[in-house]
Amino acid sequence: MKLDISRLQRTIDQINGIETTQEEGVNRLALTDGDMKARRLFKEICSSIGLKIWEDEIGNIWARKEGLDPTLPAVLCGSHLDTVPNGGRYDGLLGVMTAVEVLQLIQERELEHDHPIEVVVFSIEESSRFNLSTVGSKALTGELNPSSLKNCIDQQGKSLYDVLLKKGYFPDEVEKIKIDPSQYKAFVEMHIEQGPVLYRESIDIGVVEAIAAPIRFQLNLLGEEAHSGACPMKMRKDALTAAAEIILEIEKKGIEESVHQTVTTTGICRVFPGAMNVVPGEVDLYVDIRGIDIMSMMRAVTDIVQKVEEICKKRQVQQIVKIISQEKPVLLNKRMMEAVKENCRRLGLSHKQMASGAGHDAMNIAKILPTALIFVPCVDGISHNKKERVEARDIENGLSLLYETILTLAQKDEDLNLEKEADV
Amino acid sequence: MKLDISRLQRTIDQINGIETTQEEGVNRLALTDGDMKARRLFKEICSSIGLKIWEDEIGNIWARKEGLDPTLPAVLCGSHLDTVPNGGRYDGLLGVMTAVEVLQLIQERELEHDHPIEVVVFSIEESSRFNLSTVGSKALTGELNPSSLKNCIDQQGKSLYDVLLKKGYFPDEVEKIKIDPSQYKAFVEMHIEQGPVLYRESIDIGVVEAIAAPIRFQLNLLGEEAHSGACPMKMRKDALTAAAEIILEIEKKGIEESVHQTVTTTGICRVFPGAMNVVPGEVDLYVDIRGIDIMSMMRAVTDIVQKVEEICKKRQVQQIVKIISQEKPVLLNKRMMEAVKENCRRLGLSHKQMASGAGHDAMNIAKILPTALIFVPCVDGISHNKKERVEARDIENGLSLLYETILTLAQKDEDLNLEKEADV
C-alpha cells in the first residue's frame, strides 16, 4: 500500500516557506523568529485536524490523539523543527510532519487504536545557537536544570535561560518536565540519514541499532618557528609536517576500525604563525572519533595517542593531548528494531541495520523509553546545507513505514513486550 | 688582531633603547616613530665622528668618509635599521653599527685609504609594514617608481608613497636615486644568519655565495564536506587528509633536494569549514620553495605538482595550483667571496660558503655592484623575534672581518679586478 504524499509535501513546503530563500537555505535557528513562526504554524496545523496541543516549560510542543483507552501509555513520535544556519528542508521537519500526516490519515480513515498517539516537537535540537544539542529531549530525561540553561550563551551573549524566559517559557521549571516512563509505551523518530550510506547503496530504510557517541580531543603540537629559507630541512621542528603525519595516522586508524563502524575525523587544523615564509611552530588539531563499539573507539584513541608520541619524538615536537568530551554510544531497543523491520518486510522496503553517526533526540529518549530511529536516504548524504534533498519515493516509503509502525505500536495486543528492559 | 667591541655594543644598545621592551622586543617598523628616532640617532652618531651625511629621496641614509683620492669610486657597506614587529636587537642593526664602528676605528687610527668609504642605511627593508621588502635598495637599482610606492598599503590603509611624503621624503623622485655603478667599487653587507647553520655547526663566519629566491604557490584542494559521524571513511572526500599527504610529499621533496640547498615549506594551511563534526571540504595550502639552484627548485615544483595530481586523483579531491611568485636566485661575486675568505683565513676565523635563504638588500645591490654578504651566527638561528641573540665573540669576529675587508677593498693596489663581470 503506497500512501499519497501530496498533502505531506504541502505542509513541509508550508513550514519551509518561513525564513527560507534559494540562496540562504532554511533559517530556523532555535528560538529565533523563524523557529517561533514554524512552531505557531505547526500548532495551527495540528489544531485544524483536531489534536489536543500543549507546550511544556522548555518549549517542546505536544499534540495528542486519544486512543480507545485513554489510560494506556501513549505511543510517541516526533523530531525537531529548528535548523542550523542556512540549513536544509528536511532535517527534523520531515520526521515531525510525517508524524502529523500519520495522525491525520488515522483520523480520516477512522482507524481504531487502543493507545493514545502523541507527536512531539523537541525544542532546540541543533547546537548551532547555544552550543548544546537536543535540549528539549535532554530536559525530558531530567538531565537539565536552570543553571545549565544559564550556561548556554549564544553569539549575541544571550543565555538560553534568558531567551526562553523572553519567549514565554519557564526555564526555572525545566526539571518538572521529566517524563514519567509509565505514561509512554514507546518512541519512534523518523529522520533523514544525513550521511551517504543508504543513498549510495540504494537502500530504502535504515533501521538504527545504535547512536554513535563522539570521543573528542585536542592535540597541541609545539615545534619551533624558523625562517622558511634560512632553516635547513634537517634542522627543523616543523609542527605542520608532524601534524600531517598524525592526520594520516588518524585516518588510517579510522579505516582499520571501519568494520566496527568507528570513524575518525580531524575537522580542525590551526597553524601558527601561518605565514608563507615561516616554518610552522605550532599546530592545533581537533579530532572526533565516533562509533557504537566502545572497545573499538577506545582502541582507536589509544593507538592514535601512541602514534602521536612516536611521531612527535621522532620530529622533536612536543605534544599535549587534551580530552574534550567522551560520551557513550546509545544502543536502541531490539524489539523496536524488529517491529520496524517487520513493517519494512510487509511493505516491501529494503532496509539496513546501521549506526547513526550523528546525534538525535532519540538518543536521549532511548534512556527512558523503548525507542526506534528510522532513517530515510537523503540525496548524496548532504545535510545541514541548503542543497539537502529527499526524493519523493523516499518520503513515500518513510510515511508508509511510520504509518504502519505507529499503528502496530498503538494496538494493545501487539505490545511487543516493551517492558523496561536494559536498553544498553 | 681582536678588536674591542665595547663601543660597538654601546651604540647597538643606544639604538635598541628606542621603542624596545623586554616583553615586546624591538619595534622599529619602517617609517614609524621608532624607525624615525633610530634614523635620527644614527645620523647624530655619524655626525659626531665627522662623517658627511645625507638622505636620499626614499630615505636611504648615507655617511661618507673621504679617501685619499676622492675621485675614486667608493667602497659601500651597510644594512638596515627597521625591524619586524616585536623584532630582535641585531637584525639589520648589527651590520649598520659595525660599519660605523669600522669607519670610526679607521678614523682614530688615522689609517690611509685610497677609496672613499660610505655606510648606507637602507630604507624600509622589512616587508612587515608595506608588504614590500628591501624598498631602499630596490630603488637604488631603478626597480621602483612612484606608482609602485602608491600600491604598497599598510594596515591603516596608508600608502608607502603618502607616508614617505609625510615624513619629508620625495617619493615622486624615487627614480632619480638609481645608482651610477661607476661611482662605487663594491658593496659589503654584514648580517646575522637568521638561520641555525653556523650556530649549530660552530662556524664563525658564513660567506654567502648566493641568495635564494622563493617560488611560491597556493594549492586549493576541494573535497566534500560531510558529517564526521554519518559519513563512512570510504565514502569521504576529505580535503585535509589529502592536504596532509601533500604536506608530507612537499617535505620529502625538500629533503631530497637538500643537497642542492633547496628547501620546501608549507607555511599556511587553512581548513574549511573547520568544525569538529565536519569532514573538511576545502583546504588552502601555501607553499614556499627556496634555493639557489634553479634546476633543483624547478624539479621540486614539478615533482610536487605531479604528486598533488596523483594524491587528488586517488582521493577524488579537486586541486587548483596557482603560482604566486617566482623569483630567480642571485649569485654573488666570486672575487668578493675570495677577498672575504682570504680575510677570514688571515684572522683565523672558520668559515663556510653558504646560501642565504632569506632575502637581503645585498641581493638587489648585487645586480649593479660587486657584492659580498657576510653572515655571523645568531643563537639557535632565532631571528625576527625578541629572543634574537648574538654572542659577543661573534660580534667581535664580525667587526674584525668587516674592518679587514673594508680596508682591503679601500686600497687602490688591491683592486681585485672588480670590473663589471656577469654577477649571475
Ligand SMILES: [Zn+2]
Ligand atoms: Zn535533525
Ligand SMILES: [Zn+2]
Ligand atoms: Zn635584516
